[in-house]
Amino acid sequence: MSETLRMLTLHNGGARPVQEVPTLDWQQFRSVILNSVASGAHVAAMFGHVPDGKDCVEIFAVLADRESGQIHVAKSTISENAYPSLTIDCPQVHLFEREIAEQYELLPEGHPWLKPVRFVKSHRSNHGTSKRPLIGVTDFYRVEGEEVHEVAVGPVHAGVIEPGHFRFQCHGEQVFHLEISLGYQHRGVESKLMGGPNKRTIHYMETLSGDATVGHTTAYCQSIEALAGCKVPARAQVLRGVALELERLANHTGDLGALSGDVGFLPTASYCGRLRGDFLNMTALLCGSRLGRALVRPGGIVYDLDESRAKELLNRLETTMRDVTNAVDLLWNSSSTMSRFEETGKLSLETCEQLGIVGPAARACGLECDVRNDFPAGIFRMSHIPVSTAVTGDVFARAYVRWLEIQRSADFVREQLQALVGGTIKTTLGELAGEKIVVSLVEGWRGQICHVAMTDPRGHIARYKVVDPSFYNWMGLALAMRNQQISDFPLCNKSFNLSYCGHDL
Amino acid sequence: MFGILLSRWRQGHRTISFPSGQPTLPDRFRGLPVIDQSKCPSGCRECAEVCPTDAISFDAKGLQLDLGRCIFCSDCVQACPEKAITFTPEFRLATRNREDLILNEHELRLADALDEKIRRLFGRSLKLRQVSAGGCAGCEVEVNVLSTVVFDLGRFGIQVVASPRHADGLLITGPVTQNMLLALQKTYDATPTPKIVIAVGACAISGGPYIDHPEAHNGADSVLPVDLYIPGCPPHPLTILDGLLRLLGRIEASAGHKSSK
């Protein structure tokens, strides 16, 4: 408790003056992070920022305390080119420290595995010898020994899927270690958000991770609306929630189909492939786009749901859910499928907490974490969706959690559509306040989406940090592969189904 | 086993009859934009100013809209004081040439088939390798969907294969990020000739929302020769399917459609 007193407390989607973020010296900063994490907080973000006109870097830490629903922020100023790494004591920050090293040329001394994250030039162009590293050219962890061999896959993969590089250290079929090297999808979004918002900003948000459009646009709007002090109409909040759950329904259903396909159980694979499309078409009924493009906008949403449309949506939800139930039941009743799902790609609760894993992958290990429940915003303040968990942390658990969530999301959508609140769907945003900070969390279908926005004195974006759920979770996939058969990689990979572009930005 | 058979019966036959039947699209679907220049107040540039990808420009002939840049966001529709721009449900949008995507007073010239010689090779069996080069997973989702029972791409002899060595061409999504440039080039080189390249989505055609980013190139044809352009953000699966079938001469190149009144 005393630790959190030293930090600024925020609520999800609530803005405060940037000046209120306390600047701690590194020892204090280190101890607030370590102590908060020890008492269960999640490192939602840690990022660098160069204050205007200064030659130092500030490191911000955003700690999300699920217990209290509060978000704590503190920062520390680094004027040297190095600082003592926290990773050994707090593995949750391992990738954040690597990211800061890459973007701001700050060396986390003692980091156990310091390598590029996205293979890009640093944000501090006028600083040091900022050369662009060659993508994928770096040291990889190697296991030496007789009969140990290395398998390298990617960046271009066999399926219709984004690029990434995977290196396995194997002994026969058995995987000792998997290292995942990304960055191929890097489009340079984060630096383009500076100075905004402008006419492209919302479209960047829609395509940060294009299958989580509603999740990311909602997170963005929540942050920008807080900065502008804009109150979003209740009806818009409801429809955002409906769209978010439709996104979850589509992707979870698609994932269950793909998991079945990966073990060769084709009935569920082909039914769910079609049913996922039916959910996408429901989103298109709402906004014309199957992926929820041009729907969520600052101040509300663009398309209303008239009565007949709401009825049509309800009807479609019923028939689709009936078929999904039928298709997924087949899966649980197929013993050959279950024997492939069970005990495969296990992640322990302990590892999951250490790494700060989020979303269905974390809930599958028994961790009760869900932004909709822990940091409710928008409609989720009024309507509660129970958190779905499992215990075994294997492929089966990740599949089963998805199935539980499908049912609960369908219940939520049904409930909302049956008693749709009236009123307008959009209000004007207004000017953004200057020198404010806001943290916005949304439970996307992959897990926690975290956006942090800071404005300069004129109300322009001075720093915008995006943390896609995949950023927290890729390491989870790597560890879940330990001591697995390499032939189970596609199955394990699918059970996480992480985003490459969401990570690479 | 009985359960599986029963559910097979319950789930029914789901493959659409396209291209013989007319597909149903949602009423809010944004297909081909139509511009009515007669409504434009003189000197008005509202649409061009809000367009996130600078798809709209003005020259002596008036307003031009580049479908290759357009992300179908409808920001221009909302900005226009006279409702001069509307989106129609027309989903057929693919062209063979980049210039054909620039809409002014001409009809959109839809893609015609490959040359007879190449069509003889690929017409009944086209194997494609998909490369995502900075795609956001949007276009990838809609390409993937073509392999579901709904569209059943296989019935046209088109298949997405696992290796460029087995492929007749590449289907590229994404603006071609700097970090994917080499891998894309290598994949292209590994594909046996003759080969074709298909650019799917605004990013792969022009860079889309990432136009002129230092970390990305402005689409596939900035690095490779492109044979088919399929616009959209992402394109509807039917737009992609229609484009592929036109390229193979499975849909007659007859009709173009009016993009402007």
Ligand code: SF4
């Ligand atoms: S719909 Fe197309 S032309 Fe209109 S503003 Fe959006 S990108 Fe530009």
